[in-house]
Amino acid sequence: MKKYFAVLGHPVSHSLSPVIHQAFALSLGIDIVYEKIEVSPDKLSETLKAFRGKGGMGANITLPFKQEAFKLCQHLMAGAKQSKTVNTLGWENEALWGENTDGEGFIRDLTHNKGISLKDKRVLILGAGGAAQGILPHLLNPSPERIVIVNRHLEKAQLLCNTRVGIEAFSYENLSSLLPPFDIVVNATSASLFNTLPPLDPYWIKNTFAIDLAYRFQGETSFVKWAKEAGAKEAHDGMGMLVEQAALSFQKWHQVLPQTQSVIESLSVSSQRDFNNLFEKLRVV
Ligand code: NDP
Numbered sequence: 001m002k003k004y005f006a007v008l009g010h011p012v013s014h015s016l017s018p019v020i021h022q023a024f025a026l027s028l029g030i031d032i033v034y035e036k037i038e039v040s041p042d043k044l045s046e047t048l049k050a051f052r053g054k055g056g057m058g059a060n061i062t063l064p065f066k067q068e069a070f071k072l073c074q075h076l077m078a079g080a081k082q083s084k085t086v087n088t089l090g091w092e093n094e095a096l097w098g099e100n101t102d103g104e105g106f107i108r109d110l111t112h113n114k115g116i117s118l119k120d121k122r123v124l125i126l127g128a129g130g131a132a133q134g135i136l137p138h139l140l141n142p143s144p145e146r147i148v149i150v151n152r153h154l155e156k157a158q159l160l161c162n163t164r165v166g167i168e169a170f171s172y173e174n175l176s177s178l179l180p181p182f183d184i185v186v187n188a189t190s191a192s193l194f195n196t197l198p199p200l201d202p203y204w205i206k207n208t209f210a211i212d213l214a215y216r217f218q219g220e221t222s223f224v225k226w227a228k229e230a231g232a233k234e235a236h237d238g239m240g241m242l243v244e245q246a247a248l249s250f251q252k253w254h255q256v257l258p259q260t261q262s263v264i265e266s267l268s269v270s271s272q273r274d275f276n277n278l279f280e281k282l283r284v285v
Contacts, residue, residue, distance in 0.1 A: 004055045005253065006035040008047060009062035013038070016217065016267065017060050020246045023266070024258035044068050048089075048096075058090035058253040060246075066100070066130050073098030077252075082137035085130055088249040099252055102131065103138030105245025106213070113240045113264065116184070116209055118142040124182040124208075125149045126198045127189035128156040128169075131213050135188065136160060136167070148182070150175055152199075172199045185227070187212040192221035192237075202230035213238040217267065240264055 007017040013036065021034040037059075039047045044065045051059060061069040069086035070076070077099035080086045086098035110116045119142045125132055128151035139147060147167045151157035157169035170178070185208045189198045192214035210227035215238040220228075227235035243264045251257040 002031045002033045003057050003253075004033050004035075005058050005060075006037045006051060006056060007060040007062055008037045008039050008044065008051070009065060010039050010041065012036045012062060015062065016242065017062075017246060020243055020263055020267075021250060023263045024247065024250045025254075027262075028254070028256060028258060030254055039065065045072055048072070052091060058088070058249075060249055061087050061089065063130070066134070069098060070100075072096060079103055079134075079137075083134040085134055087134070087245065088252055090253060099249075100134055101245040101248035101252070102134035102241070103136070105243075105248055106135045106241045107138045107142075108244040108248075109240035110211070113244070113261075114209075114211075114234075114236065118144045118184065120145050121183040122146045122181075123148070123184045123186065124204060125186045125188055126200060127151060127187065128153070128160050129188065129190065131190075132188040133160060135186070135213075140166070146182075148175075148178065150200075175204065176201070181206070182208055184208060185210045185232075187214070187223045190214065192216070192223045195222050197222055197226055202226075206231040208232050210235045211238070212236070213241060215239040215242055239267055243267065 005021060007015050015036050018034045018036060025032040037047060066085035066087055069089060070080060070084055073086055073089060074095040075097040079100040080098045083100045083103060085100050087100050087102055089096055089098045118139060121144045123139060123144045128149055148170055149157040149160055149167060150170045150172055154169060154171045161167045161169045181204060185205060191198050192212055205227050210232040212221045212223040214221050221237050224235045224237050243260045247258050247260045
């Protein structure tokens with residue numbers, strides 16, 4: 001019998017998680033069904049119960065339910081505890097467990113796929129929402145020289161910094177008091193989803209490694225395009241992180257870590273034909 005999984009969110013129709021998980025399952029000979037489930041606001045708990053009732057074994061949780069999922073879980077794993085958010089959950093003896101694989105997925109993408117170490121680097125994070133909250137604890141381990149969070153609403157950035165030593169909060173206006181520039185700029189704002197940009201002076205991008213957590217299937221995000229024009233050494237989107245966090249979720253459910261490289265390549269802009277082949281093989285819609 002096929003094992004039943006899903007991604008729950010609102011909106012969720014754009015999610016690539018079914019394609020990614022089915023590609024992993026196919027490569028490992030595991031038979032799964034992986035669906036997208038649209039959840040109405042305030043209906044996460046009952047949607048999860050209904051999903052479990054239909055034989056659901058595990059779920060990914062996306063915007064805007066990661067904080068709520070954290071509150072629903074009876075057992076929390078390390079990544080969930082650190083970030084106070086959950087993007088992966090499952091059941092053991094009917095008790096709900098939760099983990100967040102976003103932070104580790106981000107670091108795996110940086111280090112394994114892009115060859116970037118955070119050690120002794122000056123890191124600027126744009127945005128102080130759920131994604132920033134998820135990756136932050138994982139940025140501290142490789143000991144960067146400095147981590148600065150900048151956010152439109154300064155108090156949200158300050159709140160994130162209050163819970164962690166060695167991270168500073170700034171507003172975009174006050175950033176100019178900081179010198180020298182940064183080595184790595186992480187766009188953890190949702191601006192790219194709306195085809196806009198955070199109000200960052202291009203000065204802060206020149207010669208940096210710039211990465212947007214947002215991704216755009218078959219195209220560049222507005223931030224990646226802008227960062228390239230502003231003279232970033234390299235500019236990437238969040239597709240690698242998406243696949244890596246999915247691989248870690250997959251591992252929690254199936255106890256095996258799938259290979260990610262071919263899936264990342266299939267989803268990249270340059271290989272439309274590979275993606276079509278993958279899509280055809282999986283017949284996922
Ligand atoms: P949230 O809604 O929790 O937070 C959004 C953040 O973006 C806030 O800090 C907000 O600032 C800021 N923001 C939004 N628009 C602008 C703008 N125009 N200028 C400056 N700041 C802006 O979203 P998440 O943190 O959950 O998600 C952020 C991004 O990360 C999304 O693009 C999401 O797709 C991506 N993501 C990618 C993942 C991956 O696997 N690749 C995993 C998780 C997230 P303020 O507080 O001032 O309003």
